[in-house]
Amino acid sequence: MSEIVLKGVPAAPGIAYGPSFILDKGEFIVPKRAIAHSEINSEIARFEEAVNNARHEIQALKTKITKDMGVAHAKIFDAHLLVLQDATLIDEVTAGIKKNKLAAEYIFVKIIKKFVEAFTKLPDEYLRERAADVSDISRRVLKYLMDESKLHDLDSLQDDLIVVAHELSPSDAVSMYNKKIKGFLTDIGGRTSHTAIIAKSLGVPAVVGLKDATLKINNQDTVIVDGQKGLVIIDPSVETRDQYIKEQHKITANLEKLDDLKNLPAQTLDGKSVCIVANLELAAEVPVVRKYGAEGVGLYRTEFLYMNRLDLPSEEEQYKAYSEVARAMAPFPVTIRTLDLGGDKFISSVQIPHDMTPFLGCRAIRFCLERPDIFKTQLRAILRASVHGRIQMMYPMICGLGELRQANGILNEVKTALRDEKVPFDKQMKVGIMIEVPSAVMTAEALARESDFFSIGTNDLIQYTLAVDRVNEKTAHLYEPTHPAVLKMIQKTIDAGHNEGIHVALCGEMASDPLLAFLLVGMGIDELSMSAASILGVKRMIRSVKLQDAQRTAYEAMQLFTGQEVEEYIDVQLRKFLPV
Ligand code: PEP
């Protein structure tokens, strides 16, 4: 069998090689089960019986719907019946069982995927939507071929697999924290979707936005994930496999070399220090953050504490989690971001309306201002934990001064209550804001006067500046961190913060790319916060360049007109300084 190469959006670096696992919640796990030559006829009979049963089931449904709702509504079942009577489908499965000596369900799924794929490519929208009907039919047939207990369940996920899913929510991804997943592949998603971010923090390679990987890949196919280039190779040839194994060894050797940098300062050759800190999703990641020598946590995404559960975390539980991180990171600072729900992050315990455009809807600070009960519980927990280390706090998605004052108003109420209760907290705790919306950039001077620090959230700032959905694979190519408009937004924020004498950090994914970090250092950023595994690569860059070279490069880059021009220019410049 010749190898197939799929191209998607690179989301987390590294290379993985292993068997695939198609994760489709509510779907059957269909193993690649071999059968003996003597079983071929019984396997075909089993398949024919399953198809017959499914047909009878649909026929019965059709009769019921016709009676209850009329002939028009029952018409859809005619299409389902037609598929099940399709001689090509039946013949192909029968031939497949004979030829490959594999179980009926495996061959059936493989062939049905080809049907679904053919439907999804049809120019007629109505016919394209029939792909969902074909999937529905396949579930009905599988029900008769398989044991219902083989239905997917995230908890039963085995180790050492490459997980392939149409869509993986951030909460699904984070629930894999303790499993030894080798890599992630998804049909949808962009480079900075939260699922991609979690893959990075799990330290596994990921490619997202593959469009139809779940159709092209079958369970237990051997696949290579190239997280750097955003490639997936199905059934790789021996040569390709060997080439990737070599590449993997090279990556490991390079990482080992970087290990020496762990305890060295992130300082340019001419003495400019840049604060290098880590992004954190779960308290359990602290040992990894320390291992890579982070000088603190620049972004603690607290919403993950609220996921994969039916209730809200209590004040006590949050207090414990925040204190644990603060203590483990002391004497370094920990920047706790208040709850950022909505967008692509949802929880079971609170119904957040699924807005038409969730990233523009009731998200982040907007949600907290609407639900002061939930917000106050978190603020109390953060303030109480602030005595256990160097905690600072920031609000996500502030759009203007009014919103900041409203949030601070609630914070002051909480502080007053704690004072009245004689509960200790750090009275000097710094309160900053994330700058991730153009309106915040445009009013940055005023915001800086009432904030202790800024942290630029470029993942969102890019999507809101360029009007490019960060989770949509169809527009992923338009998501350009080097777009001149984005660079101007960043520069304006840094200047506004510095004019008011406050610290300006950046905690979007941009910070973790040495090329872009070079530009940011030249633009005057004070702090870069990133996934722990990216720290040493960025530190290596900082220790190899002079501030004045970075400044000159940034100045020249800002005179260019397209994102591509900027990227090419900084690449050429950085190559002059970085050791090979
Ligand atoms: C950002 O938007 O850049 C950011 C760091 O926050 P998040 O990715 O959690 O939205």
Ligand code: MG
């Ligand atoms: Mg954000």
